[in-house]
Amino acid sequence: MDSHTAPERDMDTYLDAVHDVVFECCPKVLASDIGMSVKSLYRRVAEDDPMPMRLIDVVGIFWNVDREHQLRLIAPFLDHLGMVAVPRCEKGEVSRGDVFASVLDAQQGQGAMAALIQAAIADGEVDEEEAAQLEAQHKAIEQQMSTLMGQLQAMRKPLKVVSR
Structure with missing residues (x-):
């Protein structure tokens, strides 16, 4: 578009x-x-x-x-x-294991996307079914990355202000 x-x-x-x-x-x-x-x-x-x-x-x-x-x-x-929504992570409810699992999910999503792209462009064209699969996988990746970033934000330490 x-x-x-x-x-x-x-x-x-x-x-x-x-x-x-x-x-x-x-x-x-x-x-x-x-x-x-x-x-x-x-x-x-x-x-x-x-x-x-x-x-x-x-x-x-x-x-x-x-x-x-x-x-x-x-x-x-x-x-x-053109948006995705993911649950908000509350501070203190996210562990390092959760973040690591999200990183692995995101990497698997990227790998699946690469495989879809490789299959879609093999013949030099992207048909409607391939386009739909690519769009669905892209949306999944967006959701995975948004989840990961939400988890990282929930682990963020507050800025310490040092007074003089």
């Missing part, structure tokens, strides 16, 4: 995530939790219904599901922004 073209927005990507989460989290209970009738919730997540899902509905669903489903709801938005 060059700097003159806006990223394409595919609303189905966002709505598919909402639809999947709603039906995995018991729609009857979820409807009650967000103050909506079950019939209304079913209509909102239906693909062909003229009454679309509203942002306030998505936010209500987000706050009333578990963390795993929350991550699945925000994943399409992060993808749209």
